[in-house]
Amino acid sequence: MTTFLLRRILQLVPVLFGVSIAVFAMIHAIPGDPAEMVAGIDATPHDVEIVRQRLGLDQPLLQQYLIFVGNALTGDFGTSFRTGLPVSEEIMPRFYNTMVLSVAALIISVVVGFVSGVVSAVWKFSIFDNVSLLVSLIGLSMPPFFLGLVLLMVFSVDLGWFPMSGMGDWRHLVLPAVTLGLPSGAVVARMTRSSLIDVLDQDYIRTARAKGLPEYTVVNSHAVRNALIPVITIVGLQMGFLLGGAVVCESVFAWPGIGRLTVQAILARDFPVIQASVLLLAVIFVVVNFLTDLLYGVFDPRIKVQ
Amino acid sequence: MSNAVLSAAKAKPAARPLSPRMASWRRTFRQLRRSRLAIPAGCVLLVFVLVALFAPLIATHDPFKNDLANALLTPSSAHWMGTDELGRDLFSRIVHGARLSFMAGIASVAISMLIGVPLGMISGYVGGRVDAVIMRVMDVILAFPGVLLAIAIISIAGATFTNAVVGVAVNTVPIFARVARGSTLSVKEEAYIEACRALGTSDFRIIWRHILPNISASLSVLATLRVGISILVVASLSFLGLGAQAPLPEWGAMLSNGRTYLLIAPHLVLFPGVAIIVLVLAINLFQDGLRLALDPKSANR
Numbered sequence: 280m281t282t283f284l285l286r287r288i289l290q291l292v293p294v295l296f297g298v299s300i301a302v303f304a305m306i307h308a309i310p311g312d313p314a315e316m317v318a319g320i321d322a323t324p325h326d327v328e329i330v331r332q333r334l335g336l337d338q339p340l341l342q343q344y345l346i347f348v349g350n351a352l353t354g355d356f357g358t359s360f361r362t363g364l365p366v367s368e369e370i371m372p373r374f375y376n377t378m379v380l381s382v383a384a385l386i387i388s389v390v391v392g393f394v395s396g397v398v399s400a401v402w403k404f405s406i407f408d409n410v411s412l413l414v415s416l417i418g419l420s421m422p423p424f425f426l427g428l429v430l431l432m433v434f435s436v437d438l439g440w441f442p443m444s445g446m447g448d449w450r451h452l453v454l455p456a457v458t459l460g461l462p463s464g465a466v467v468a469r470m471t472r473s474s475l476i477d478v479l480d481q482d483y484i485r486t487a488r489a490k491g492l493p494e495y496t497v498v499n500s501h502a503v504r505n506a507l508i509p510v511i512t513i514v515g516l517q518m519g520f521l522l523g524g525a526v527v528c529e530s531v532f533a534w535p536g537i538g539r540l541t542v543q544a545i546l547a548r549d550f551p552v553i554q555a556s557v558l559l560l561a562v563i564f565v566v567v568n569f570l571t572d573l574l575y576g577v578f579d580p581r582i583k584v585q
Numbered sequence: 586m587s588n589a590v591l592s593a594a595k596a597k598p599a600a601r602p603l604s605p606r607m608a609s610w611r612r613t614f615r616q617l618r619r620s621r622l623a624i625p626a627g628c629v630l631l632v633f634v635l636v637a638l639f640a641p642l643i644a645t646h647d648p649f650k651n652d653l654a655n656a657l658l659t660p661s662s663a664h665w666m667g668t669d670e671l672g673r674d675l676f677s678r679i680v681h682g683a684r685l686s687f688m689a690g691i692a693s694v695a696i697s698m699l700i701g702v703p704l705g706m707i708s709g710y711v712g713g714r715v716d717a718v719i720m721r722v723m724d725v726i727l728a729f730p731g732v733l734l735a736i737a738i739i740s741i742a743g744a745t746f747t748n749a750v751v752g753v754a755v756n757t758v759p760i761f762a763r764v765a766r767g768s769t770l771s772v773k774e775e776a777y778i779e780a781c782r783a784l785g786t787s788d789f790r791i792i793w794r795h796i797l798p799n800i801s802a803s804l805s806v807l808a809t810l811r812v813g814i815s816i817l818v819v820a821s822l823s824f825l826g827l828g829a830q831a832p833l834p835e836w837g838a839m840l841s842n843g844r845t846y847l848l849i850a851p852h853l854v855l856f857p858g859v860a861i862i863v864l865v866l867a868i869n870l871f872q873d874g875l876r877l878a879l880d881p882k883s884a885n886r
Contacts, residue, residue, distance in 0.1 A: 305741055
């Protein structure tokens with residue numbers, strides 16, 4: 280286990296290094312002089328020079344990169360061009376909101392996906408199975424924001440059950456979480472179904488049935504547990520997918536999360552905020568994938584041997 | 586399995602002699618018919634392709650012409666899908682939008698294949714340090730979840746339709762590189778590649794003439810899938826204001842625009858939304874049939 284853990288951590292290093300370089304390079308990839316852009320259109324050459332020094336853009340590139348990484352590790356991403364506040368102060372509450380949304384969406388995705396996947400597998404080719412296949416297909420062919428708009432139209436505008444936008448009590452959370460969670464629930468459902476069908480074909484399931492166990496016990500204690508292993512990977516991947524999808528979903532419901540902040544920052548060309556949120560989301564994504572791998576190792580002892 | 590081989594061997598002398606290429610097309614098509622939804626989906630797809638190709642002939646109005654006196658009309662015989670807030674005919678805009686969606690899907694997949702497939706094949710064929718470097722770079726690209734990398738690229742290059750397409754293409758490169766690498770690794774071990782090497786065929790020629798044709802089936806299945814996904818992602822970016830800008834009739838941008846009028850004119854959101862769903866659903870169903878047709882092993886499952 281220790282070797283497996285160490286090897287995976289060692290694989291993590293070059294990826295995180297590459298991500299930090301890519302995010303650092305962003306500010307230098309902007310066409311033109313970043314200092315001029317930050318200083319604004321009517322800045323004098325003197326102002327531009329001051330900005331250049333303040334941003335450290337007059338330093339050698341390597342030194343700039345080291346400063347950037349050092350600051351990032353201590354949570355210092357500079358100040359927002361737009362509000363003048365420290366970026367970390369802007370991002371942290373937004374990040375918390377995004378986590379609330381993503382976790383709620385993940386719960387919906389796993390519960391809906393898992394339950395309907397198990398039902399589909401146990402009653403293969405039943406009406407429920409076919410309907411769930413059709414719904415999954417449509418769900419995966421639908422732009423994520425369109426589902427949000429349709430839910431808004433039905434449940435906010437027509438029925439008035441849930442508020443249209445913003446953040447407040449739990450009712451604000453329902454529509455965005457469903458919008459974000461259902462499409463990934465479709466993926467979890469398909470995965471659970473095929474994994475469980477594979478397991479139900481195994482010899483030990485036939486043995487369990489042959490020794491007269493009730494079907495419920497066979498499915499519940501023999502099949503589902505083994506079918507879970509590949510599903511865990513998919514769920515882990517879905518967490519990352521939800522983080523990315525949150526960017527779009529938050530804009531539909533004006534959810535004050537990090538995704539909406541990023542989009543606003545791009546439209547305002549607020550680079551410190553863009554850099555910080557892109558870096559944060561990418562690092563979390565990498566770490567979640569890493570944890571998924573570990574979990575996979577815990578659940579399936581065969582993996583560790585390889 | 587053995588039965589299939591036997592019956593194929595028996596059927597062979599009876600069949601008209603065909604060039605190998607024609608025969609493989611025929612086989613693919615016959616397999617395609619087995620997946621019940623693939624052919625209807627292919628027909629729907631064909632309709633969308635024709636609409637995109639002949640958009641100016643099909644559109645009933647100029648998609649850019651404002652007519653403020655007739656703004657926000659509901660569907661009627663004059664305006665089949667109603668009009669938007671500037672009085673532009675929605676049907677004509679959706680018809681022209683089909684062009685943009687196909688362009689987005691096909692161009693981004695073509696770009697990412699042009700970069701990703703050679704990288705993956707070189708990575709798999711050469712191996713060693715080259716492989717390690719290329720795949721680590723791909724890992725870095727994959728470290729950005731979902732649309733995030735495209736968003737980062739757009740934040741630098743500016744919010745335009747072209748940049749959104751390029752951003753999505755960069756996002757997709759590692760996916761093609763990984764599949765191309767994996768397939769190359771398995772094809773590389775085949776006896777005929779070894780035979781080529783023994784004959785002194787150059788590495789370039791082996792990759793181009795012998796490996797590429799053998800991995801093209803799995804690549805084309807993946808490409809079809811990615812066209813659908815790219816269409817969705819570019820529409821999402823346009824919806825966020827980071828892709829196609831007004832007055833382009835891009836479906837995602839139209840949805841974003843229509844959102845303001847959700848209460849009084851829901852058709853502004855419904856029609857472009859349904860257009861995207863039907864197109865992407867058709868692509869996905871067709872892709873599924875194609876996958877089964879080109880990889881009969883998975884069809885038996």
